[in-house]
Amino acid sequence: MRYMLLAPLTLFLLAAYLVPLAGILWLSVTDPEPGLGNYTKALGDPMVWGVLWQTARVCLASSVISVLCAYPITLLWVRGSRGTRLLVELCIMIPFWLSVLARSFGWLSLLSNRGLANTILQNIGLISEPLTMTRNEFGVIMGMVQFLIPFAVFPLASTMREVDDRALMAARGMGASRLRVFWQVFVPMTRSGITGATLLVFVFSLGFYIIPALLGGGRTVMIAELIYLRIFQIPDWGLAAALSTMIMIGVGGFLVVLIRRSGVTRT
Structure with missing residues (x-):
């Protein structure tokens, strides 16, 4: 009976994920002609490799900075006073109420050559010419970090709540300073x-x-x-499907290796 109850959800997941995925895989080896030509074309294109390297660089930098920023925020949320926890929780939830488009235009207004940041820095005399903080990787990373921080908070909070306070007290009882307890025990x-x-x-x-x-x-x-460009502006659906498949396979393999090496699944 319980399997019958799960059947609608299973069918929905199959229709929502596996069917489109199969379509992409099929398109990547059939358009414009059957074979692996799209994959050969993608792997032999220096422009594609440049975009892949830039994507990896920007995503890695954004991920590291997001987690570094999210860690103290999460620590305040989990172990701060009641008022601090409420304030931090509000700051975590507010970004979810704003669209990514509105936030991106907000960053444009802040970081552009005539934006608020450059205007303030010029008015107080720190710079004479506007700093270029958009139309480059810096602006992209800033916007991505602001968007990703709330998503990094929840896995960190789940782990921090499971930390046994007795271990921290034992370390303090053995003479360790608060800073040493934090770096060598809590982290x-x-x-x-x-x-x-x-x-x-x-x-x-x-x-x-x-x-x-x-x-x-x-x-x-x-x-x-x-x-997106290969689908809507330079129509090459087969290459776009091949790129999507390559990213999916690469990310899947990366996750499997990293999870096994880090032991995330261990209880």
Whole structure:
């Protein structure tokens, strides 16, 4: 009986994920002609390799910075006073109420040559000429980090809540300072959360399109934007499907290797 109850959900998942995935795989080896020509074309194109390298670089930097920023935020949320926890929780939830498009235009207003940041820096005399903070990787990374931080908080919070306070008290009782307890006891005990948060935001960042398109200004092209261009502006659906398949296989293999090496699945 319980399997019958799960049947509608299983059918929905098959229709929503496996059918489109099969379509992409089929398109990658049949358009414009049967064979692996699209994969050969993608692997032999220096432009594709440049976009892949730029995507990996931007996503890795954004993921690391996001987790580093999310860690102290999560620590305050989990172990702060009641008022602090409420304030931090509100700051975590507010970004979910704003669209990524609105936030991207907000970053444009802040970081552009005539934006708020450059205006303030020039008015106080720190710079004489506007700093170029958009239409480059810096602007893309800033926008992505702001978007990804809330997503990194939840895996970290789950791990931090499982930390046994008795271990921290024992370390303090043995004469360790608070800083040493934090670095040598607390942080290692939350390693699985750090790994999980990094994996989550890294995989999530690979599919970003709006933020790189707006803040990158066409100069910081990532793989999602390249796939979009190959579908809607330079029609080459077979190559776009091949790129999508390559990214999916690469990310899947990367996750399997990293999870096995880090022991995230261990209980």
